[in-house]
Amino acid sequence: GxxxxxxxxxxxxxxxxxxxxxxxxxxxxxxxxxxxxxxxxxxxxxxxxxxxxxxxxxxxxxxxxxxxxxVAEYLDPERFCPAACQGTLAIEARADDPAVHELLAPLEHPPTAILAAAERAFLARLEGGCQVPMACHARLAEDGLHVRGLVIDPSGAPLFDARKVGTASQAAELGRGLAETLLRLGAGGIIEAQKRLAAGAS
CATH class of the missing domain: 3.40.190.10 (Periplasmic binding protein-like II)
Structure with a gap:
């Protein structure tokens, strides 16, 4: 407990x-x-x-x-930042199949799509995968779209943590910008070190 x-x-x-x-x-x-x-x-x-x-x-x-x-404890996203797009459900369809796109359109949840756009852009810029300890959490609030991202060494330190706020229409831009901020702070060192370790283990 x-x-x-x-x-x-x-x-x-x-x-x-x-x-x-x-x-x-x-x-x-x-x-x-x-x-x-x-x-x-x-x-x-x-x-x-x-x-x-x-x-x-x-x-x-x-x-x-x-x-x-x-469950002994539910970990709050503020203290325990989730992985990018954690819990998001997605459906894939052929790009050149408008009939299927039309059938799937009613299933889209626009707020979730906005959050996913920010978090996916963050992940894409850092080229992160499961071999790198990184996290991203976007949320919609009355004052706009809040995006937080972090990259952390497997030992727990150092931790590079940053946040950005903007509009929903800027979702992907915010995600990319957040990743750039973390890279400027020095997070790239952790990412590269983990990729080298993963390559050596494979």
């Missing part, structure tokens, strides 16, 4: 996400990160098997399976 920040030193925290691992170390440097993979039930079973003490998971998956009672 303890929060992530309250976990005692040496607590084994299971996750396959470099972003989640780095942010967990940022919030609680004493935890030990254990890499785990598999579906949701497989990861939860690692607790019963004694492999880990805690797992970091997307709450939506637990809620879908009616496992809310197993």
């Amino acid at each position: 303890a929060s992530l920040e309250q976990l005692p030193a040496g607590t084994r925290v299971g996750t396959s996400s470099l972003r989640r691992a780095a942010l967990a170390k940022r919030l609680n440097p004493g935890v030990e990160i254990v890499s785990i993979r598999g579906n949701l039930q497989t990861r939860l079973a690692k607790i019963d098997q004694g492999v880990v003490d805690v797992v970091l998971l997307a709450a939506a998956g637990l809620q879908r399976l009616g496992l809310d009672a197993q």
Whole structure:
């Protein structure tokens, strides 16, 4: 029942996400990160098997399976910035198929499309993938579109964090601009180091 920040030193925290691992170390440097993979039930079973003490998971998956009672803490996006487009559902269609586009049009959710445009532009500019601990979170408010992005070393430090505010029509521009800001601050060093590590492991 303890929060992530309250976990005692040496607590084994299971996750396959470099972003989640780095942010967990940022919030609680004493935890030990254990890499785990598999579906949701497989990861939860690692607790019963004694492999880990805690797992970091997307709450939506637990809620879908009616496992809310197993959630010890919901991590706020402000403290634990999510991955770009986390939770966004997308449908792909052939570019040259207007009939299918017309059928799919009513399913589009314009506010989500705006948020996704900002977050995808951020990711595209940084050329980030799952091998780099980075995060981006866009939200619409009364005063405009707020976009936050960060790049963090796997150890939890250093952390490069920046924000931009603009209009919904500037979504992609804000995302790209935010990425540029982080690169100017020095985030490129972490990105390149992680890409070299990933290339060496493959």
